[in-house]
Amino acid sequence: MTASAAFVRRQTLEAVPSKKSGDVLSDAEIQTRKRTGAHYTPPELASFVADQIVAYASDAESPLSVLDPAIGDGALMEALALRLRNVNATGFDTDAIALAASTKRLRRIVSPDRLDLRQGDFPSLCLQSRGTDLFAREQVGPFDLIIANPPYVRTQVMGAARSQGIADAFQLSGRVDLYFSFLVCIASVLRSGGIAGVIVSNRFMTTRSGEEVRRRLLQEFDVLHVWDFGDTKLFEAAVLPAVLILRKKTRNGSAHATPRMSAIYTTDQTAETHAATVFQALQGAGAIEVNGGTYLIRHGTLEHGDSVKGVWRLGTEAGDSWLRTVQRHTFCTFGDIGKVRVGVKSTADKIFVRSDWHLMPPQTLPELLRPLMTHHHGRRYRADMSVKSTQILYPHESNDGRKKAVDLSKYPNAAAYLGEHRAQLEKRRYVIEAGREWFELWVPQNPNAWKLPKLVFPDISEKPIFWLDLEGAVVNGDCYWIAAQDTSNQDLLWLALGVGNSSFIEEFYDHLFHNKLYAGRRRFMTQYVEQFPVPNPSEKSSREIVRCAKTLHLEPNERVGASLQARIDTLVREAFGLGREKAPR
Structure with a gap:
C-alpha cells in the first residue's frame, strides 16, 4: 500500500451508523455521521439519479459493470439495478454492518455471481491501483456506470491536517472536503464514454476551495446536467445537495451539447401551480407549491465564465443579458477598493x-x-x-x-x-x-x-x-x-456601502453565486464580495448614493431610513443602467 493510500485509508476507515432515511438518531450517532459523512440516500432521490443515468446510458451494451464507491445501505445501487436488470454490481464501504444490509438488499435483484461488495475505502484502493508495486495493486474498474453519494465531511469537521493530507494524496490544492477525493477517483475508474451520477454538496460550485475540483471535473468529464436541489431539505444534515450527471471524456475529445443546469430554491413568489414532490416540480418551471412550501424552479445552461475554475452558475439568455448590462456600467469591484x-x-x-x-x-x-x-x-x-x-x-x-x-x-x-x-x-x-x-x-x-x-x-x-x-x-x-487601499478617496467606500445595502446586490448575488443556506440565509465570503460591482463614482447617481449613505450613517432613523433606502435602491439600478429592470428569475 502506498503511503498516500495508507493515509487516506487511516483517515476514512471508521464505522458508521447504519440507519435508514427518516430514522431518529441518537446524539452519538449524529456526531459519528458528522465525522464520517454517512448520510444515506432517500429512496426518491436514488430513483431520480438512477433515471438520469439510464436516460444517458440507453445505448450502452448489456451487461453493464456498475459501481457504487460508498454503497451504504444499497439504495442507489438497487435503484439503478432495478432499471437495468442485467448488471455486474460492485460496491465499497468501510462499514461492515452497512455492507451486510446492502448485500441482503441487492441479492434480491442481482445474482450472487454478479455482485461484488467489499469492505474497504474506495479512495485508498484507487491510489493503490495507480501505484508502482505490482504485488500491492488491486485493480479497480473500469466501469460502465457509476452511481454515488460520497461521504460528506467538511474541512472544519475533519481537521486541517486530515484535509491537507487528502489534498496532497490526490494533487488537490488547499484544504478539501472528503468527497473531493471520491470525485477524483471516480474519474480514474470510469471507462471512456461511461456515465456517472453523483450526489454532492452544492458548495463546491461556488467556493474558492472548490476551484480545483471544478477544474478537474471539466477536464475529465463532459458535464451533461447539474441539478441543484438547494434548500429542499432532502437530507437530515444541513447539506444543500446537487446531482451531477457526467460522461467520461472520450479519447477523440468529440464535442457534446452545452451542459444543462436546473435549480430549485424556496421563494416568496406566489405559486403558479403545485406538485406532489420536488422531483415532479423539476419537470416544470417557475414558482411551484410543494407540500406547503413554494419553490422557484429554473432551467438553463451551466456557465463558468472564461476559466475552468470559474464559479458554476445557471445561465439564461435574459439573465446573461442583464449581467452584461451591469458589467458595462461597472467602474471597479469591491475587491479593487481593498x-x-x-x-x-x-x-x-x-x-x-x-x-x-x-x-x-x-x-x-x-x-x-x-x-x-x-x-x-x-x-x-x-x-x-x-x-x-x-x-x-x-x-x-x-x-x-x-x-x-x-x-x-x-x-x-x-x-x-x-x-x-x-x-x-x-x-x-x-x-x-x-x-x-x-x-x-x-x-x-x-x-x-x-x-x-x-x-x-x-x-x-x-x-x-x-x-x-x-x-x-x-x-x-x-x-x-x-x-480602502487609496485612503485619499473615501467616497468609493461610501459608494460601496450604498451598493452593498441595495436590493440590486441581492439580485446580483443570487444571479452569480446563489449560495444560500437554509432559511434563506446567504454566505458573504471573500470570493463573492470581492466581485461585487461599483458604478462610476463620477456619475450623478453615484454621487447621490454617497450622499444618502452618509446621511443614513449619521442618522440611523427608521422613518428617514426607509425613504432613503428606497432612494438608494433606485439610484443603484440607475447607476448600473438597469432602470427598474430586475435580474430575471
Whole structure:
C-alpha cells in the first residue's frame, strides 16, 4: 500500500451508523455521521439519479459493470439495478454492518455471481491501483456506470491536517472536503464514454476551495446536467445537495451539447401551480407549491465564465443579458477598493473576548483591550455598539509595517491575566509550531489597519448588511472587512456601502453565486464580495448614493431610513443602467 493510500485509508476507515432515511438518531450517532459523512440516500432521490443515468446510458451494451464507491445501505445501487436488470454490481464501504444490509438488499435483484461488495475505502484502493508495486495493486474498474453519494465531511469537521493530507494524496490544492477525493477517483475508474451520477454538496460550485475540483471535473468529464436541489431539505444534515450527471471524456475529445443546469430554491413568489414532490416540480418551471412550501424552479445552461475554475452558475439568455448590462456600467469591484479580509480569530475566545471586563477591579484590568465588532452589532450603514459591548484583549502591534506580538513585560496586568490561562493557551500547539508566542491570536490581521475607515459585513445573513466603521474597532472572525487601499478617496467606500445595502446586490448575488443556506440565509465570503460591482463614482447617481449613505450613517432613523433606502435602491439600478429592470428569475 502506498503511503498516500495508507493515509487516506487511516483517515476514512471508521464505522458508521447504519440507519435508514427518516430514522431518529441518537446524539452519538449524529456526531459519528458528522465525522464520517454517512448520510444515506432517500429512496426518491436514488430513483431520480438512477433515471438520469439510464436516460444517458440507453445505448450502452448489456451487461453493464456498475459501481457504487460508498454503497451504504444499497439504495442507489438497487435503484439503478432495478432499471437495468442485467448488471455486474460492485460496491465499497468501510462499514461492515452497512455492507451486510446492502448485500441482503441487492441479492434480491442481482445474482450472487454478479455482485461484488467489499469492505474497504474506495479512495485508498484507487491510489493503490495507480501505484508502482505490482504485488500491492488491486485493480479497480473500469466501469460502465457509476452511481454515488460520497461521504460528506467538511474541512472544519475533519481537521486541517486530515484535509491537507487528502489534498496532497490526490494533487488537490488547499484544504478539501472528503468527497473531493471520491470525485477524483471516480474519474480514474470510469471507462471512456461511461456515465456517472453523483450526489454532492452544492458548495463546491461556488467556493474558492472548490476551484480545483471544478477544474478537474471539466477536464475529465463532459458535464451533461447539474441539478441543484438547494434548500429542499432532502437530507437530515444541513447539506444543500446537487446531482451531477457526467460522461467520461472520450479519447477523440468529440464535442457534446452545452451542459444543462436546473435549480430549485424556496421563494416568496406566489405559486403558479403545485406538485406532489420536488422531483415532479423539476419537470416544470417557475414558482411551484410543494407540500406547503413554494419553490422557484429554473432551467438553463451551466456557465463558468472564461476559466475552468470559474464559479458554476445557471445561465439564461435574459439573465446573461442583464449581467452584461451591469458589467458595462461597472467602474471597479469591491475587491479593487481593498482586500476583503476575515476578522480576527483567537481560537480561545473565552479568554480573549469578553463583555464583562468592566466587572474586574480597575487595578487588575488588563491593558490592550480594544472594542470588538461582531455580527451582533451589525446594522446597515452604522453598527450598533450598544448591543452587548464586547472587547478583545489584542496582544499585537506593528513595527515598521510588520505585525508582531507585544512585549508583555510592558503590560503587567495583561501579562498576569494571560499568565493565569497560559496552560490552556499553550494547548494551541499550532500557534507555537508556527513560531508564534503562546499568547498570540491565531489570526490577528494587521494591527495598523484597524484605525482606517473600513467596510464591515457579517459572514452569514439573510439580507446584505454592510456598515462603515470610523471608530477603529477590531473586527471579529464572524465578519469580513475592507479598508480602502487609496485612503485619499473615501467616497468609493461610501459608494460601496450604498451598493452593498441595495436590493440590486441581492439580485446580483443570487444571479452569480446563489449560495444560500437554509432559511434563506446567504454566505458573504471573500470570493463573492470581492466581485461585487461599483458604478462610476463620477456619475450623478453615484454621487447621490454617497450622499444618502452618509446621511443614513449619521442618522440611523427608521422613518428617514426607509425613504432613503428606497432612494438608494433606485439610484443603484440607475447607476448600473438597469432602470427598474430586475435580474430575471
